[in-house]
Amino acid sequence: MKAPAFKxxxxxxxxxxxxxxxxxxxxxxxxxxGQSLCPMMNFRLVRPDLVVDISRLRELHGVEQTNKTVRIxxxxxxxxxxxxxxxxxxxxxxxxxxxGIAYRAVRNRGTVGGSLAHADPSADWPSALTAMGARLEVRxxxxxxxxxxxxxxxxxxxxxLNDDEVLFAIELPRLTQSARWAYVKACQKPGEFAKAIAxxxxxxxxxxxxxxxxxxxxxxxxxxxxxxxxxxxxxxxFLGSSKSYERTTHFAALRKAIAEVQI
Numbered sequence: 001m002k003a004p005a006f007k008x009x010x011x012x013x014x015x016x017x018x019x020x021x022x023x024x025x026x027x028x029x030x031x032x033x034g035q036s037l038c039p040m041m042n043f044r045l046v047r048p049d050l051v052v053d054i055s056r057l058r059e060l061h062g063v064e065q066t067n068k069t070v071r072i073x074x075x076x077x078x079x080x081x082x083x084x085x086x087x088x089x090x091x092x093x094x095x096x097x098x099x100g101i102a103y104r105a106v107r108n109r110g111t112v113g114g115s116l117a118h119a120d121p122s123a124d125w126p127s128a129l130t131a132m133g134a135r136l137e138v139r140x141x142x143x144x145x146x147x148x149x150x151x152x153x154x155x156x157x158x159x160x161l162n163d164d165e166v167l168f169a170i171e172l173p174r175l176t177q178s179a180r181w182a183y184v185k186a187c188q189k190p191g192e193f194a195k196a197i198a199x200x201x202x203x204x205x206x207x208x209x210x211x212x213x214x215x216x217x218x219x220x221x222x223x224x225x226x227x228x229x230x231x232x233x234x235x236x237x238f239l240g241s242s243k244s245y246e247r248t249t250h251f252a253a254l255r256k257a258i259a260e261v262q263i
Contacts, residue, residue: 007049010053011053014057017166021164022141027050028049032054034109059073059168060075060076061075063085069173070172070173073113073168074111076111078107078108081095081097081098081112093181100124116149116170119153120156121215122195124197126214128212130149130220131210131212132172134170135149137167137171139166144168176205179201180202181201182259182260184254186252196216197212198213200226200257210224211227213250216240
């Protein structure tokens with residue numbers, strides 16, 4: 001199938017994009033990488049009257065690093081992360097995640113911000129960045145606001161992003177050299193969305209101990225500890241009414257993560 005007819009507008013700046021989005025008379029969608037939006041339009045799951053292209057806005061493509069934080073523009077692509085645009089231990093963690101997303105052709109176009117705004121529970125960045133306690137900067141007609149990722153992701157394909165707002169940047173803590181992690185996902189074949197995601201991230205110097213369960217029936221679930229594999233009830237509370245094979249897959253991913261993070 002092909003997308004229904006729509007109008008196209010290339011924003012000249014972030015402020016320009018926000019101004020266009022403020023007009024609520026027509027249904028609009030932002031285009032960053034298009035790796036989710038375009039297929040959905042082709043299948044006519046979404047039918048915007050106007051597509052606002054923000055893919056070439058330079059202010060969305062920057063990376064800033066300080067001694068304590070890393071700030072990534074929402075328009076930074078998976079491939080840019082994979083190729084090492086972020087330095088240090090934080091960069092190594094992000095590179096591992098980015099390198100496992102779909103295929104290189106998808107990573108060349110898809111963006112970190114686009115993935116978060118789409119909020120597919122089976123996508124990589126929602127789980128990976130939840131483990132880091134990411135904070136997201138959003139820009140709109142009333143200025144900017146910062147929101148924790150666990151409040152930004154409200155459910156499957158649902159976020160706290162308003163119709164007239166743009167995700168601008170993602171701020172992360174800068175991991176120390178002692179940080180260690182395990183990022184495990186279960187897929188039926190390479191390149192597809194995960195059936196289960198398990199993330200364990202430890203950085204003693206930052207007092208960071210996270211276990212994240214992703215690719216479930218809702219947004220990623222997070223424990224402020226490294227699950228030891230013993231109290232299964234802690235995990236079952238997040239899986240809800242999942243089928244037995246789904247539960248088995250999630251626990252297998254978690255147990256593999258435990259083994260990897262303790263090496």
